[in-house]
Amino acid sequence: MKNEFINWYIDNRPAYKHLATKVEVLLRELFDSNDISYHMITSRAKTVESVKGKVAGGKYENPKKQIHDFTGIRVITYVEDEIDEICKIIEEIFEINSEHSSNKSDDLGIDKVGYKSVHYVASLDQERLKLPEYRKFSDKCFEIQVRTILQHAWAEIEHDRNYKFSGKLPPTLGRRFKILAGVLEMADREFNDISNQIDLISESTKESTAKxxxxxxxxxxxxxxxxxxxxxxxxxxxxxxxxxxxxxxxxxxxxxxxxxxxxxxxxxxxxxxxxxxxxxxxxxxxxxxxxxxxxxxxxxxxxxxxxxxxxxxxxxxxxxxxxxxxxxxxxxxxxxxxxxxxxxxxxxxxxxxxx
Known part of the structure; x- marks a missing residue:
């Protein structure tokens, strides 16, 4: 069963890779045309080795249906307010699987700090799937992650270090990581506030000079x-x-x-x-x-x-x-x-x- 699935993924990976490119280009065009600022957009199809590791523990009875991130797209913003604008676009143009989508900030609650990001499991909408160049993606979904630069930096470092400690950090280091996450969360809010203040100055100057x-x-x-x-x-x-x-x-x-x-x-x-x-x-x-x-x-x-x-x-x-x-x-x-x-x-x- 496992080997059959891996062979299936090897055969289908080019299509998932093509889907990643299509979604990335589509998002770039939509953000640019709507004058929405962002730092970068990346996309990928999971490697065969990564998929092997994901199914190794026997967690999935039907990995073809249960794994939603064969295709992954990541949108990195400068400040938190840009996340809301980007999420609005994503929710308007794609079919969102609400059951498997999440906002990690909400998951943390009010008394914890840690990994923050918005995760969507999505698929192309029916109108787009009618177009010849998109038709072959009709049975495929993809994951979109949206996060700020600081959220991304923390998540990447934590992931790398956790891997080196076989998935579990010693308690003292784990606590320091959580404290650092809180500091970065505060810094994120400060950058966001400063950005808004600059926008207010810009708008006020525009109005004053016009008069x-x-x-x-x-x-x-x-x-x-x-x-x-x-x-x-x-x-x-x-x-x-x-x-x-x-x-x-x-x-x-x-x-x-x-x-x-x-x-x-x-x-x-x-x-x-x-x-x-x-x-x-x-x-x-x-x-x-x-x-x-x-x-x-x-x-x-x-x-x-x-x-x-x-x-x-x-x-x-x-x-x-x-x-x-x-x-x-x-x-x-x-x-x-x-x-x-x-x-x-x-x-x-x-x-x-x-x-």
């Missing part, structure tokens, strides 16, 4: 929202604001003397947006845009006081001393010969630093 209120402290989040709002007509006309290292830009702005968004707004030339349009190119990186504002305002102050070492991140189409870029800066009195001679600045494109 022309720039009396807001400078930070990476507020800078990005300011640029998004301040030059909104550019983005409406097909230009694209691209995120790039606002941390360095904020540090340079602070050395330049900029403390609030109001300070930054006050040094933007009146015709700055028109000059950006004349440059050509539709992609504008946020950090180089902030740096461009400083250079046009006072390049002596920027290169002499604010610039990070001798590197100036910029956004341009080729050498900034030539063609449209040169005309752009010379319009605001920027003297390239003076910059090279006096400050020895090395100008590099953002892509070079990013590689």
């Amino acid at each position: 022309g209120n720039y009396d807001i402290p400078l930070s990476s989040t507020t800078l990005s929202k300011f640029l998004e709002s301040r030059f909104s007509s550019l983005w409406s006309d097909g230009f694209q604001l691209v995120a790039f290292d606002t941390g360095q830009a904020v540090a340079e702005l602070e050395r330049f003397g900029i403390k609030t968004l109001e300070d930054l707004n006050n040094i933007i030339p009146n015709d700055f947006e028109t000059s950006l349009r004349e440059l050509g190119g539709k992609s504008i990186l946020d950090a180089p845009l902030a740096i461009r504002i400083m250079v046009t305002n006072d390049y002596h102050k920027y290169f002499g006081k604010a610039a990070h070492d001798d590197v100036w991140i910029w956004m341009g189409q080729g050498d900034p001393t030539e063609s449209a870029e040169r005309k752009f800066f010379e319009k605001y009195g920027v003297d390239w010969d003076d910059i090279y001679e006096k400050y020895g600045a090395r100008l590099v494109e953002a892509e070079e630093l990013d590689s």
Whole structure:
């Protein structure tokens, strides 16, 4: 009976592996299209050796029907709130076997700490199974695990160490592991709360800057929202604001003397947006845009006081001393010969630093 089952699994493993890939790709597409953030998605079909080990103890009378994780998919999130969004998508698009699905957090109760994860036993819905490329999966289920990075780290370490201790840790080490799980649970909640606070700051900044209120402290989040709002007509006309290292830009702005968004707004030339349009190119990186504002305002102050070492991140189409870029800066009195001679600045494109 056992050998018959193993031979069956060897024959069917390619189909389970194909199913894993299909479900992984489907989840990626759905999360991305719904703008749902996640860290990573992995999938696998159980190895033959793993299946042999699972049935070795004689636990299963009918392993073909009782083992639900021949195909397994794991979704790792950054913070706990993302789990709820991801679970909602999973429950909407798959048939969920509620009897064999579980939330390990609920299983722990209020007085214990330990392994936390959401486990689904699922299958493809009937509408999808009607499609030719999915039809062969009609009798197959799969397991989906959803957990945060910290939950994943704890579970992986515990699993590895438990294996080394033949499935049972000494009591003192087991207790320390449980305490560590509690610490990580608290850290998970803190990361989640901080993430929510950043979102609130971002939304508040967006609303304030849309009303022309720039009396807001400078930070990476507020800078990005300011640029998004301040030059909104550019983005409406097909230009694209691209995120790039606002941390360095904020540090340079602070050395330049900029403390609030109001300070930054006050040094933007009146015709700055028109000059950006004349440059050509539709992609504008946020950090180089902030740096461009400083250079046009006072390049002596920027290169002499604010610039990070001798590197100036910029956004341009080729050498900034030539063609449209040169005309752009010379319009605001920027003297390239003076910059090279006096400050020895090395100008590099953002892509070079990013590689």
